[in-house]
């Protein structure tokens with residue numbers, strides 16, 4: 001499966017999951033609403049009983065309501081309108097209290113009427129007919145019906161109950177909506193920055209690739225030209241020409257390193273490996289570096305212990321990696337450069353150590369030196385040319401050999417880079 005197809009599939013899974021979450025949430029909401037309705041009906045059942053009980057007997061409230069529905073103004077010495085209003089309010093308060101006792105806090109109205117549809121008493125506030133959605137008629141017994149000698153019905157009316165149920169569920173719906181939005185936002189943001197970064201990395205790699213290819217040809221030509229010149233020149237200028245040659249070689253090495261790094265990037269971290277004795281390569285490498293060291297007045301000490309170093313490795317990459325460490329040891333030491341190069345076997349591993357007496361690395365920077373493009377920014381390090389690629393390359397090569405690399409260093413005391421590679425076992 002290619003990358004693009006994979007991305008499309010991931011994207012589809014992402015969209016389906018988000019839609020899935022939204023549907024599940026919607027279903028939860030519906031179940032919640034239904035449960036709220038069932039609960040409301042249960043509560044109303046209890047409330048209706050309590051209201052019935054409260055209104056069946058003769059008490060202060062039913063006495064007052066009784067006076068209002070029989071239009072009897074003799075007892076209270078008030079106008080019959082005042083008696084009506086007062087009983088309407090008191091009955092309203094009584095009903096409100098009974099509803100509240102069951103936890104029902106929504107608006108309601110009521111009508112007290114007889115079977116023959118005479119209306120006796122209305123709540124202080126009343127809705128238009130179309131607003132009243134849900135009605136709970138309560139048939140009254142006892143005191144009040146006996147006063148008018150008719151069957152009396154107290155009807156409770158509720159409007160907009162859905163809104164009320166939703167308001168009860170608000171504590172759940174709003175947070176879940178918010179969480180879905182947050183997840184969406186975060187995922188989109190992560191995806192966006194991921195693609196942006198990936199683009200940037202690809203562009204950078206392409207740029208480095210092109211640049212190094214462009215540099216390779218002229219450097220190669222200079223190399224050949226200087227080689228020819230070296231053969232032809234007299235003794236007087238020989239030193240100058242050989243300096244040009246050695247510097248061109250160095251430049252060639254650097255370009256090679258960058259190119260290798262870029263190509264490693266493209267190849268999904270795959271390199272060819274063969275089972276070989278790596279010891280001769282190490283000895284060659286030491287020989288070359290010794291020559292350079294004597295030219296540059298570097299105190300170079302090397303020790304290679306043990307017999308054959310059988311590794312399953314890519315010697316070309318490993319040599320460039322070790323050379324990078326030696327180059328660094330030289331580069332990051334100011335004067336009286338002393339480099340100790342040790343190779344030995346320990347617990348089925350080949351240990352390669354490069355130790356210098358240079359400027360050292362702080363604890364914080366130690367964690368970073370293997371990162372691509374990282375260079376220690378303090379002091380005069382930038383007088384030394386570099387791109388922050390060397391150690392990253394070394395680490396990747398070591399990793400591709402299932403090895404480990406670590407650094408021991410202290411500011412001003414020098415550094416030691418230690419590579420450990422597993423020896424080949426049949």
Ligand code: ADP
Nearest residue numbers: 328329332369375376386387388389390391415
């Ligand atoms: P470059 O040398 O091209 O900058 P490297 O990846 O080789 O890149 O090294 C990264 C950084 O680690 C260097 O810039 C330097 O600051 C630090 N460093 C590497 N080797 C040494 C060393 N032997 N001593 C001190 N600092 C070092």
